[in-house]
Amino acid sequence: MLRKLLSLYENSFLFPSLPDIPSEQFHYFFSEAENEWIGIPKTAVSEKELNLLKALYKLGEFQVSRASAAEKGWHEYLFLNAPPPQYHSETYIRFIQFSIHGDDVNQVEIESALKGFFTEEVIIIWESASRGIVVEEKKQISLSEEELISMSETLESDFYVKVSFFIGKLNLLSEAIRTKFLLEQEYFSFAISKLGNSTIFTFERVFPAYLAHHLPEELKFRGSQEIVEVFREDPEMFSTIKVFLENNSNASMTAKKLYIHRNTLQYRIDKFTEKTGIGLKDFYGAFTVFLACLLFEQNQKN
Structure with missing residues (x-):
């Protein structure tokens, strides 16, 4: 039934759950039979139609959002296909997505802490109760990967939650940036699901x-x-080779991370080359073996 409403009301959207940051431009109705929500533009619904819809479905009740106009604008652009926010021409934007792993997520406190790490004001919008996006302009980008790791460690210490970040690419603000964000969002969801809580x-x-x-x-x-x-025959060989390739074939760094002597590392590498006939010093060999590492790891998790 909700899908029939999509054809009746232009620019309507279906949601699997109640939106965390609802748009004030939409009415939200819940169908118990279909266990879905639909958002319908307020301008498309007459008073008579609204009363009828309220009789058929549960109308979502929302508290007034504390989000700023800029935050609402970005949320509606990224998730509701609204027009992009207004910026100066030649503005470059980077999205840093974050996911919080913990039982008690206080959005207000965590958002305040996140903003405290940036030297300039940034926009933070929430995708759900535990996932959000930091929107940075080019002139504001100041945090390196190491500083984001430090931020995650601080948040874990202060709030007893673990935070993962996906550092997006710097892109010119245009109509295409939403598509690029949605791709980065898909990669981040895949990483959280398949690659662990890095x-x-x-x-x-x-x-x-x-x-x-x-x-x-x-x-x-x-x-x-x-x-x-x-x-499969030697799981220790797998972990050794994968860590070696992930550390740019740096023997000293690999040995340190694995808590083994460099001679032991070299012995395992030589043994692998002897069994497979593939050298790891060659780019093509290293690429092929790393792909095999990923496939083996995925197979072990299935």
Whole structure:
């Protein structure tokens, strides 16, 4: 029934749950039979139609949002397909998405703490009770990856929650930036679901695993069978090789992270090369083996 309303009311939207930051331009109705919400523009509903809809569905009751006009503008642009916010021409924007893992998330306190880390004023909008987006202009970008890690550690210490960040790309504000954000949002959701609760995610870190996950089954099997067999026989070999490649084939750093001697590391690498015939010093060899590591890891989690 709600889907029939979509065809009757232009620019209406369906939601699986009550929106965290509702638009004041919409009425929100809940269908118990379909367990879904629909948002209908207020300008499209007459008083008579509103009364009829209220008789059929539950009308959502919202408290007045504390979000600023800029925050509401960004939320409606990113999630409700509204026009983009007004900025000067040649403005560059970066989105830093964050996800909070914890039982008691106080949005007001966490938002205040997040803003305190930035030297300039930033916009923070909430996608849900535990996920949000920091919107930065080019002139405001000041936090490095290391500083975001420090921020996550501070929030964990102060609020007993773990925070993961996805650092988006810097993009010119245009009609296309919403599409780019939605792609970054998809990568971040994939990372949280499949890659664990790491502190920092970027496109470069997520996309190889995302690509491996979406490969056809035949290609997964064909491209990694022999290497995966080596990893199955020796799980320690897998963890060693993966950490080695993730650390840019730096033996000293890898040995330190694995708490082993460099000679032990070199022995395992030589043993892997002997079994597979693939050298890790060559870019193509390293790429092939890293892809096999991702496929093996995904298979172990399934």
